[in-house]
Amino acid sequence: MDNFKINYIDEMLDDVEKKDFLKYRTGELPTWCPGCGYFGITQSIVQSCNELNLKNEDICVASGIGCAGRFPVFMDVYGFHTLHGRSVPVASGMKLAREELTVFAIAGDGDIMGIGGGHLPHIARKNIDITLFLFDNSIYGLTKGQSSSTTPFEQTTNSHPFGNPDQPLKPVSLALSYGATFVARAFAGNVDQMTAIFKKGITHKGFSFIHILTPCVTFDKVNYTWKNLKANVEEIYDEFDHTNHTEAMRIAEKSRLYTGIFYHRYDVPSYQDYLKQK
Amino acid sequence: MDNFKINYIDEMLDDVEKKDFLKYRTGELPTWCPGCGYFGITQSIVQSCNELNLKNEDICVASGIGCAGRFPVFMDVYGFHTLHGRSVPVASGMKLAREELTVFAIAGDGDIMGIGGGHLPHIARKNIDITLFLFDNSIYGLTKGQSSSTTPFEQTTNSHPFGNPDQPLKPVSLALSYGATFVARAFAGNVDQMTAIFKKGITHKGFSFIHILTPCVTFDKVNYTWKNLKANVEEIYDEFDHTNHTEAMRIAEKSRLYTGIFYHRYDVPSYQDYLKQK
Amino acid sequence: MSNTDIVLEICGSAGEGTISSGEIFNRYISSIDFEIMSFDTYPSEIRGFGKCVAHSRFSTQKIFTPGKYTDILIALNDAHSISQLGHLKDTGVVIYDSKPPKYHEEDKSIVGWMEPGMISYGIPFNDLAQKAAGNSRGRNMVALGAVCALFGVDHEEFKNTIIQRYAKKKQIVIDNNVNSFVEGYNWANDNLTKIDSISFKKGKNKNEKESIIINGNQAVAKAAIDSELHLYAGYPITPATKIMEILSHELPKKNGIMLQTEDEISAIGNVLGAGFAGKRSMTATSGPGFALMTEFMGLSVMAQIPAVIVNSQRGGPSTGLPTKTEQSDFNAAVNGGTGDLPRFVIAPASVEECYDGTTLAFYLAEKYQTLVVILLDFFLSNSIRNIDEPTPPTEKMLNSNIAPNEKELKDYVRFKETKTGVSPRSIPGTPNGMYTTTGLENNERGKPQYDGKLHTKMSDMRYRKLNSALNDVPKPKWTGPKKDIDVGILSWGSSAGAAYEAATIANKNGHRVAVLSSLVVFPVNEVDLTKFCNESKQILIPELNYSGQYANFIASYINRPVERLNMVSGLPMASEDVLSKIDEMIAS
């Protein structure tokens, strides 16, 4: 197994250098499992920053606790690995302090649909200008495979050996009903689309909610696997009107996993812009 | 002023006796301001219990902190005045412990849209069989007039002397997107409709979410006053299909304040029924 | 000139102008150079007809407590005022409405409840107000007029104070108030025969400094603004709400932000975010909210990010007694949180110290990159004083972050071990200063790592900061004799006032009583503490809590038994309480 590890890492490193992946990365090698969807997401975030010409020192990242939460540990930016569920309030404070910085919140599904779920409605309705990347693998990765708020009904997990009795939450629907002004869904297996979405989200002036479907290859071998995700994602059709809230709501409720931008409202000032204009 | 108080109380007491209001009430006189919408809500809850023939000892009430939270202090049932925002988890524990009891959660808008907002998605998706009465006066009453999560945009409050910068949340939309199986809105000024709705909610097997519009006569003299509320509420039309989620969502997003039952799903087992059927 | 030291209380229902008449009285009395200390009590219900009391003590001497016994009671409402007689002095004065509005007649008149020896003056507040303005609203002003007539106060100057108070209102409001006041003054002059011996014309000659009338919450807010606070993030809770409400007015003027969050967890989370980003930030709360901040308190310390939390204590535990004062969050402030969690705890003893403690808090939080808790209490938050314009923070205090220099930025090691425990902290936006911090144990570069040696070293660093800071904070205040102390009082927070006053009296009575109290209650200055204890035959620790939290805490430093004075009456500690305990200890 060790030689598999070494090959795998070499391969990654090659790839990484090619794409200027290292610009925003520390020497720290991610502790994620080989095959985890988080590698692709990280790559897309890096690529987005690169294409947007962001300086390392102008990026602030607040993350929660979980496999996803480890993200800033591997990044050469100003990073704050906070508490489980609390990336959003900390990111909010960063932005309110220093409007000129680009601020990301990184969260797992446990992080921000479960324990930190209470913060989401409020960052959305306040429209504070941060970008939230939700790494949704529909499981608790770091604590080894318990149900999360997005685990499918009846799935067997380490906390629900007889099947999950709870209906999963729908992150995109929630963000929409909270009044988020930018709502999108991406898939960790599609780096190009991810990067396009991320760039839009990062440049959106206001709160951006990006739901990212990603497999936990270690603790979910049944539902949100690479294979099933690939089979079930579908890009939102080109003609879709991103300013139509009702339509966005409608397709968000579908079981088909649409990816792309659901909703993008340009006319709502961000929290700080609103305060200034008064 | 004192004689006004005395007359007022006498009047209330008369009314109270007539309607068998006292059956579920202790001798404690509510500390609410004269004219507060909470009197009417209390009356409707009492009437509903009466008409449903519930025994005092079989009713368990968990409330949060706030003017609304004081409710159980005035009631002759098993009451637990818990913490700010925490009526829902406590009510959940009551029901999971003793399925045969009728369990209410009482919350203010600060309570359950603000500090306790994180609990709402989960009680809904678990479909635990309690009834949540949300006393929404769109303000923090007990702490004297600060903005709440439902305070209208730009309203002047004691915490936002230059106007509330946050968009209000829409409780009914939220409950719907969380997957609540019974979602209704009532108005504190319409006791008969309230009672009808409450009875349906209480008998619904699963989580019932009841949003109650009620004025804070002391700290909101501008927006959600008796007068404005009366002018803006409208009963949902009779033919409305309570099982149509999309329609429910649509009318919940309207600025018109519809009252009545938005959504009622009969076919989802409650949490405990689901566990038993396994 | 003989000393004056008087307690005056105005008592009425909500809506009768009780608190505002107290406010005017304080303003005037302060303008004629008395030292004042005042304290308002509101009803605990939201509305209704609850009892309000404006309690003021004013004196030609330095005072530290609001005074336990009243000299003059103004009863705007007899029913409520009767229970105030319980602490009226034996020869105290009651001024009451001799012809109250109809609804008062049902209550027994206050006169019937007075003890022999007490003096009463009946004045037709209501009639006179009706006469002056056509309604009964001005009853409180009538009463103030009578006070001026009875106690020899310059009624023209007093009138000006009333005019100033209502300057922003319509002319009719000003007129009605002034006319009521004049009616009261004239009626009393014409009809009353003075049988008491109280009078107050002019206080001591004060020093040159500008003086302001301010309560603890206002002092904190002012200090925060003066300390260049950028973000206040908070959630309403009694008795801290006012800090937020003041800042919601003041911060926007300075391009700062008052953010009302969804809960206290988010509030402290925002504070840490702003702290990380290099701006000064704070929150204020009380017991229940403080409890919710527990997890984030740990993160501030571990991730080494400044955070300032004000906890204005109220009666506990749990939701407790929201409108009563208590000092029972000492444990929570000093030891709250999981793991070994060093932090600073500042406990002002007075309104002045509310200001100084807050400017110090921002200085320490930023310099030592950690958590600072400021412990107020319901009493301090609402206690009103006239104080000298406080000294604003110095340049050094305003810029206390130690940033890495260029050389250090060449190969930046964020958590580099230092003698002081403080490693230079770079602020986002600084090129080459990038780092990631975490609540996990981590090595000098911030990488999560769990080996035992590292954990020991980093724990050491975190505690070392506190020791380094001991030279950076005001030394404990030692008042009274320096040696051969009969009773040494270790005092903290708002009850220190009672200790000072009691010690002064005891020393006058020929005993040797000293007080040691410190603005910074954690970390402990062990040198001074040990010296003080070594000189003290007996130690007394008075505090407003049941379990003796400070006494328990201090035990591990002094390893000897102490006498405790614990009270949970919901009221501030009185010098009389401390004095009788001192007497008891000396007698035994």
Next chain:
Amino acid sequence: MSNTDIVLEICGSAGEGTISSGEIFNRYISSIDFEIMSFDTYPSEIRGFGKCVAHSRFSTQKIFTPGKYTDILIALNDAHSISQLGHLKDTGVVIYDSKPPKYHEEDKSIVGWMEPGMISYGIPFNDLAQKAAGNSRGRNMVALGAVCALFGVDHEEFKNTIIQRYAKKKQIVIDNNVNSFVEGYNWANDNLTKIDSISFKKGKNKNEKESIIINGNQAVAKAAIDSELHLYAGYPITPATKIMEILSHELPKKNGIMLQTEDEISAIGNVLGAGFAGKRSMTATSGPGFALMTEFMGLSVMAQIPAVIVNSQRGGPSTGLPTKTEQSDFNAAVNGGTGDLPRFVIAPASVEECYDGTTLAFYLAEKYQTLVVILLDFFLSNSIRNIDEPTPPTEKMLNSNIAPNEKELKDYVRFKETKTGVSPRSIPGTPNGMYTTTGLENNERGKPQYDGKLHTKMSDMRYRKLNSALNDVPKPKWTGPKKDIDVGILSWGSSAGAAYEAATIANKNGHRVAVLSSLVVFPVNEVDLTKFCNESKQILIPELNYSGQYANFIASYINRPVERLNMVSGLPMASEDVLSKIDEMIAS
């Protein structure tokens, strides 16, 4: 028969079957009547190739610690195992793979790192496993076979243990494991010459009681089920998650419910709700989650509703060191929360006490209508022992709520003052027993009320409960000499084991060392504590935290200086650590 006391370690990568081979070894060794204490270490990363260690000590004597120095090290992976040599005994034995799979060759072989005097046996684990099953999975079984051959273990019986362990798996799995084991056994018998002197055939003769192999988390879960737990509400967190996972299997069988909540606040909220409704309920967590429960802890006490919280401590503060052991939540458990907040704190010192402490917790919580915190730690949670089948709770312990009788229900006064501080509590469903409870201060009928006398009385009631309970809980355990004690050790929680062992050795060495430790660490049994301290010339408090939390706490009871032994290495305390401190104290 001479005593046997051996530490065996198996060390390998995740995925090499390290932990499962340790488990099989423990089962077998327990079946031949050794006393065992075992402890597994997992990698802190989720996956990857992190290091696993199965550490077992087994003995013919009663043992209390897992032992600091290893006798036998089985290296499944040389790279990882090299650092384990640091605590191999000078003449310890290493069993390693003499022909490791290719990827091992890059690492230096462990043999190169051994000190002279250490003994090594090279065995071709990989080749033999390949031979037995066609793949390398059975390397761990080969190693176990070699162990049997080398140390004289009955390999037939051992083989049966393997078969039992895999009984639920497919036949091919069983066969592969057994065949690998046999290959290892035969090869070692045929090829190795024994040059060490270790052997273990059979332990002491144990008593009749059934024995079980169980760790702390399992003991808690078992005790909870035996205590008729109805609702477990919890949120995953290391090292407490396993309690939840076990109960998710077990509770449904008893018609109980395992509720996974959205966070720890909801978990403890559900616990209080169920407690109010009259059912036994609990939650389990670790530092960060415990911090989030702070506010609800206060409510349990104030509203007088039973609640049981298990806090399995890990390294702190903040997210800290999730996979390391520490005792640094003593402050949080005993003093956490705002206001004056009495509660019970139970700190088991062993796996046995995990069981007894949990049954006691349910008894106390229900009887005294309050909060009980059980303090485990990472080590105790994962420490595996073979213990006698524990004594289940008695009828009295299972039904400990004091309900109002019919007369009391005539005019029910929920919080009626009593001598014990406990007022009869009616359960929903009881006619005429209706009442409302609150986190506000309240009168005997539960009505919110804030006057000083009432608050004093109710505070008194809340604390009085604790005193009443002192007769209801096991007395502190006093081991060693009863008087003329040179060093008296005040010990708590899992480090008590090291104190016992060290004291035993010190006493053999002619010193007088005694240990006082209590299952219930709060409230304190002052009588026994004082007696113990009075007999002790010096006091030592060893604990796994940096700031000496228990030492600070105990100071206010004993008012004298103590010696402290504080360690934050992330490892359980070893008897050697305590012993050298004792020696130092006696020498000085």
